[in-house]
Amino acid sequence: MAGGLWTRQLLALVIKEFDEIRRDPSSYLVAFVLPLIFLLLFGYGIKLDAGVLPVAILDKSGGVRSLALAANFAHSPWFDTCTVSTMTEAGRLMSDSKVQGVVVIRENFDRQLAAGGTGDIQLVVDGSEPNNANYIRNYSQSVITNWQATSGPGGQAASPPINLEARIWYNPTAKSERFLVPGSITVIMTLIGTLLTSLVFAREWERGTMEALIATPVTRMQLLLGKLIPYFCMGMVSMALCVLAAVILFKVPFRGSIFALLLISTIFMLSALGQGLLISVCLRGQLVAAEAGLFTGFLPALMLSGFVFDIDSMAWPIQILTRFLPARYFNTCLRTIFLAGDDWDIFAPSLLFMGLLAAILLSIVYKKIVKTLPAS
Numbered sequence: 069m070a071g072g073l074w075t076r077q078l079l080a081l082v083i084k085e086f087d088e089i090r091r092d093p094s095s096y097l098v099a100f101v102l103p104l105i106f107l108l109l110f111g112y113g114i115k116l117d118a119g120v121l122p123v124a125i126l127d128k129s130g131g132v133r134s135l136a137l138a139a140n141f142a143h144s145p146w147f148d149t150c151t152v153s154t155m156t157e158a159g160r161l162m163s164d165s166k167v168q169g170v171v172v173i174r175e176n177f178d179r180q181l182a183a184g185g186t187g188d189i190q191l192v193v194d195g196s197e198p199n200n201a202n203y204i205r206n207y208s209q210s211v212i213t214n215w216q217a218t219s220g221p222g223g224q225a226a227s228p229p230i231n232l233e234a235r236i237w238y239n240p241t242a243k244s245e246r247f248l249v250p251g252s253i254t255v256i257m258t259l260i261g262t263l264l265t266s267l268v269f270a271r272e273w274e275r276g277t278m279e280a281l282i283a284t285p286v287t288r289m290q291l292l293l294g295k296l297i298p299y300f301c302m303g304m305v306s307m308a309l310c311v312l313a314a315v316i317l318f319k320v321p322f323r324g325s326i327f328a329l330l331l332i333s334t335i336f337m338l339s340a341l342g343q344g345l346l347i348s349v350c351l352r353g354q355l356v357a358a359e360a361g362l363f364t365g366f367l368p369a370l371m372l373s374g375f376v377f378d379i380d381s382m383a384w385p386i387q388i389l390t391r392f393l394p395a396r397y398f399n400t401c402l403r404t405i406f407l408a409g410d411d412w413d414i415f416a417p418s419l420l421f422m423g424l425l426a427a428i429l430l431s432i433v434y435k436k437i438v439k440t441l442p443a444s
Contacts, residue, residue, distance in 0.1 A: 077286050081294025085268070089298060098264055099302045103256045103310055110252035111245055111318050121204055122148045123169040124158045131178025133187070140215045141171060146207040162194055169193040169204040245318045250402040251375035253310045255366065257333070258373075258395050260303050261340025262347070262365030263358060268295045269348040269437075270357040288437045292430070296341055303337045314406070324405030332405070332415060335422045336398040340365065342429030349436040369395035394422045 089095045125138045142149045150167065152158045158170040172190035181187045191208050193201040272278035281291065311329070314320045344361055351357040371377065372386065373395035379387055390396045397418035404411050 074287075074290070078290045078293055081286060081290055082297050085294055085298040088271075089302070095264065095302070099260055099306050100309065103260065103306050104313060106256050106259075107249070107252055107310055107313050108317075110255070111249050111314075120148045121146060121169065121200060121207070122150070122167045123171060123204060123208075124152045124161055124167045125149050126152050126155060126158055126170060126172045128175045129173050129177035129179075133181055134173045134177050137173065137189075137212070137215050138171075140211050141208075144207070144211050146203075147211075158192070162192075165194075167194075168200055169208070171208065246320050246407060247403070248375070249314045249318050249320050250406045251373065251399050253307070253314065253402055254373055254395050254399040255369045255375055256310060257303065257307060257336065257398070258340055258369035259362075259366045260306055261299075261337055262344040262361040264299050264302065265295070265341050265344030266347040266351075266357040266361035267354050268299070268345070270352050270354045273352040274354055282438075288434055291437055292345070292434055295345065296430075299341055299344075300337055303341070304333065307333050307337070320406050322406055323409040325410050328410045328415060329405055332398065332401045332419065332422075335419055335426060336394055338426035339394045339422045339429060342426050342433060345433045346429055346436070349433055368393050372396065373399045375399060394425055397422055 123141070125141055127134050127138050138149075138151070141147055150161075152161065152170070155170075155172070158167070158172075161167045162170065170192040172192065174188040174190065177187040177189070189212065191205060193204045195201050269278070272281065286294075311322070315322050343365060347357050347360045347364070351360060369375070372379070372382075372390045372393055374390075379390050379396070382390070401415055401418050404414050
């Protein structure tokens with residue numbers, strides 16, 4: 069009988085919280101509209117692929133071989149080329165951002181090759197965009213290497229002494245969307261988990277309804293579960309929408325299992341909700357709580373989870389800090405599920421950390437929930 073009463077009281081709290089959500093349009097915005105907007109922005113707006121790079125060709129040699137090399141650049145799928153007659157003209161195009169690199173074929177290029185020597189080529193790139201500069205350098209080297217292999221007598225392809233065959237696993241098309249979209253889901257779910265729940269207790273205090281809840285016979289555990297369950301359900305629905313959008317809109321392959329996705333998402337959501345609830349019980353103003361949720365949840369997930377920036381390239385104190393962020397582990401697990409499949413050697417330690425963090429955070433929230441009014 070007592071167990072049935074406890075369950076009915078908990079159900080009443082859950083229904084009350086769902087009614088609060090239903091009457092609050094901002095909850096729909098954060099849980100369903102913002103995730104899709106962010107996913108579209110991250111998926112279509114952020115590109116790590118170089119695309120077609122504009123470069124200028126300055127052929128000072130004018131010989132047969134220099135013309136052939138310039139033609140190889142022109143026919144390359146990586147470059148959009150234009151010819152210039154002087155370095156001054158090339159510099160003006162680069163300063164106007166019309167080209168991002170200049171290939172300079174020296175005057176003695178053909179003579180050196182005819183004499184059995186090495187032809188001189190200079191590559192000038194715009195270093196204001198380091199990634200594109202590296203792309204131009206690497207692609208140019210590839211074009212020159214391919215041209216060398218076919219620049220023998222009669223245009224016959226030479227047999228290179230070493231044949232390197234490269235294969236790309238997990239993302240054979242090398243599209244950045246397949247790398248970025250799972251990471252963007254990590255950022256979105258962190259935002260939902262921390263921002264939504266960071267307001268629940270603060271909202272009760274601001275509206276003056278917390279005193280009424282304290283006066284009821286409900287327990288601290290019922291209060292905790294009554295706030296946790298509705299937002300957990302909303303978070304999982306948002307997760308499902310994000311996964312469907314990733315697979316249908318962005319054509320990201322899903323090579324893992326639904327079970328692994330549900331398990332990992334559940335544990336991560338509990339840790340994110342625990343963080344948001346801890347903010348909510350400590351800060352009783354909605355504005356301050358929302359700001360704390362953004363600064364402690366969204367920004368670390370965006371900057372330090374490996375979503376955009378490689379963790380191994382960060383300073384070692386920051387690398388150590390990332391080990392305490394559940395978003396880092398969730399990001400790794402999501403990319404593994406989407407691109408590689410189920411790998412429990414990766415999932416197990418991530419689940420252990422996120423589960424331990426969720427237990428610690430929710431335990432602290434339980435301790436912080438009091439059934440007495442604060443002293444005025």
